[in-house]
Amino acid sequence: MANNYAVSITAENRTGLIRDLGSVCAELNADINHLETSTIENTARIDIEIEYDGAVENLVEKIRKIPGVTSSLIHETSREIFGKRVIVIGGGAQVAQVAMGAVNEADRHNIRGERISVDTIPLVGEVNLARAVEAVARLPRASILVLAGSIMGGEITQSIKKIQTAGIPVICLKMAGSASDAADLVITDPIQAGVMAVMHVSSVGVFDIERVKGKEF
Amino acid sequence: MANNYAVSITAENRTGLIRDLGSVCAELNADINHLETSTIENTARIDIEIEYDGAVENLVEKIRKIPGVTSSLIHETSREIFGKRVIVIGGGAQVAQVAMGAVNEADRHNIRGERISVDTIPLVGEVNLARAVEAVARLPRASILVLAGSIMGGEITQSIKKIQTAGIPVICLKMAGSASDAADLVITDPIQAGVMAVMHVSSVGVFDIERVKGKEF
Numbered sequence: 001m002a003n004n005y006a007v008s009i010t011a012e013n014r015t016g017l018i019r020d021l022g023s024v025c026a027e028l029n030a031d032i033n034h035l036e037t038s039t040i041e042n043t044a045r046i047d048i049e050i051e052y053d054g055a056v057e058n059l060v061e062k063i064r065k066i067p068g069v070t071s072s073l074i075h076e077t078s079r080e081i082f083g084k085r086v087i088v089i090g091g092g093a094q095v096a097q098v099a100m101g102a103v104n105e106a107d108r109h110n111i112r113g114e115r116i117s118v119d120t121i122p123l124v125g126e127v128n129l130a131r132a133v134e135a136v137a138r139l140p141r142a143s144i145l146v147l148a149g150s151i152m153g154g155e156i157t158q159s160i161k162k163i164q165t166a167g168i169p170v171i172c173l174k175m176a177g178s179a180s181d182a183a184d185l186v187i188t189d190p191i192q193a194g195v196m197a198v199m200h201v202s203s204v205g206v207f208d209i210e211r212v213k214g215k216e217f
Numbered sequence: 218m219a220n221n222y223a224v225s226i227t228a229e230n231r232t233g234l235i236r237d238l239g240s241v242c243a244e245l246n247a248d249i250n251h252l253e254t255s256t257i258e259n260t261a262r263i264d265i266e267i268e269y270d271g272a273v274e275n276l277v278e279k280i281r282k283i284p285g286v287t288s289s290l291i292h293e294t295s296r297e298i299f300g301k302r303v304i305v306i307g308g309g310a311q312v313a314q315v316a317m318g319a320v321n322e323a324d325r326h327n328i329r330g331e332r333i334s335v336d337t338i339p340l341v342g343e344v345n346l347a348r349a350v351e352a353v354a355r356l357p358r359a360s361i362l363v364l365a366g367s368i369m370g371g372e373i374t375q376s377i378k379k380i381q382t383a384g385i386p387v388i389c390l391k392m393a394g395s396a397s398d399a400a401d402l403v404i405t406d407p408i409q410a411g412v413m414a415v416m417h418v419s420s421v422g423v424f425d426i427e428r429v430k431g432k433e434f
Contacts, residue, residue, distance in 0.1 A: 006355075008355065015243050015246060016239070016240075016243040018235075018239040018242065018243070018249050018252075019236060019239030019240045019242070019243045020239075021239070022233070022235040022236030022237075022238070022239040022240075023233075023236045023239075025235065025236070026232050026233040026235070026236045029232060031254070031256075032235050032252065032254065033253070033254050033255075034252065034253055034254070035235075035249065035251065035252035035253075036250070036251055036252075036355065036357050037248070037249065037250050037251070038250075039248075047355045075352075076348060076352070078352065078355070078356075081348055081349050081352045082338055082349070082352070082356075083338075091324070092320055092321050092323070092324025092325070093321070093324075095320050095324070096316065096317040096320040096321055099313065099316045099317070099320060099335075099337065100313040100316070100317060103309055103312050103313040103316060103337055103339050104309050104310070104313055104339075106309070106338070106339050107308070107309025107310075107312070107339035107341075108309070110338070110339055110340055110341065111341050115338075116338075117336065117337060117338035118316070118336075118337045118338070119334065119335075119336040119337070120316065120320055120334060120335045120336070120337075121299055121300075121323070121327070121332075121333075121334035121335070122320050122321075122323050122324035122327055123327055124324075124327065124328050131293060131298055132298050132299065135292075135293070135295065135298045135299070138223075138225065138253065138264045138295070139295075139299075140253050
């Protein structure tokens with residue numbers, strides 16, 4: 001069973017750093033799940049998360065030997081720190097209410113040792129919303145989407161179907177437009193929508209969206 | 218001036234895929250800023266964001282020629298879709314209030330074409346909070362942190378100092394403990410704390426935390 005590790009690396013900024021890092025990981029059969037780089041002047045900072053079934057110290061030692069690498073530090077993964085993500089997208093007033101329900105419910109779960117975060121963006125316009133919904137499938141650790149608005153349809157509905165195929169369930173507030181027809185669950189009260197979204201992603205809760213699929217509350 | 222591109226790649230899952238992707242990018246002098254992989258059965262999905270000053274079509278064509286790659290699709294970057302991130306960490310009740318202020322203010326900005334998202338996690342305990350605060354420096358596009366609680370200090374204060382060094386300003390609610398002494402700004406009302414955090418990261422607003430540094434409202 002492979003374990004997940006997060007490693008922060010600093011290095012002199014040079015071409016081929018990622019290639020060399022990829023080589024070391026391929027050599028040891030370690031899978032890079034996540035990589036983030038930033039550069040300040042001549043120093044590159046690379047944060048990676050890897051799945052590896054060997055001793056992480058060996059891997060880190062090999063990374064340290066990559067030309068230009070000046071330091072590497074093992075720490076907790078973002079899944080251990082920030083956990084699963086409930087994503088809330090829509091109109092400001094309603095996003096704020098869904099967030100309130102979700103944050104308060106996540107608090108109750110996180111106090112008992114889970115890790116659930118609530119990430120939001122208020123947006124306007126069909127195209128903007130459709131692109132953001134579609135992009136949820138590319139967000140690391142995104143586990144469920146709540147659409148909080150008064151009218152959504154058209155391209156947004158197409159994006160909902162795409163992310164459902166990618167394994168992300170969608171809760172919609174009760175609203176005008178075709179979006180709610182495509183949703184896994186329709187909820188009238190934004191606070192409850194936030195709470196139920198968290199309950200669904202929780203690994204201790206008994207609530208499962210599959211069991212109420214297509215219903216409306 | 219290099220441009221940013223996001224490319225989603227699907228491929229047969231095999232060892233060395235990231236190394237080969239790194240090689241192609243190194244060859245063309247394209248910088249990988251972000252990489253995220255997920256695997257379903259034998260298919261790997263790789264989302265990358267790259268900085269490149271050439272024609273992106275050339276790069277994508279070379280990526281398509283990597284053995285095992287079955288498709289590649291250019292789309293908007295996560296910065297274009299989700300923008301700068303205001304991060305809110307602390308106790309559930311207060312995180313929800315800060316989020317309300319921040320989401321409503323972000324709505325006003327995003328309506329005018331900006332992209333600001335509000336990402337939160339309710340947490341309890343000095344060590345948990347300290348680790349989460351420190352990890353904000355590793356979150357992509359994190360632009361400011363709001364600490365929303367009633368008492369924070371010790372290790373949390375050390376983490377605040379670390380992320381400030383990494384360029385992330387910190388707003389604290391007025392509260393007990395040493396955290397607020399280290400903050401760039403102390404605000405009593407959680408709604409206002411959320412609003413000011415968004416105003417600071419906005420590229421059109423006139424508010425700059427540097428100009429009120431160390432003050433308390």
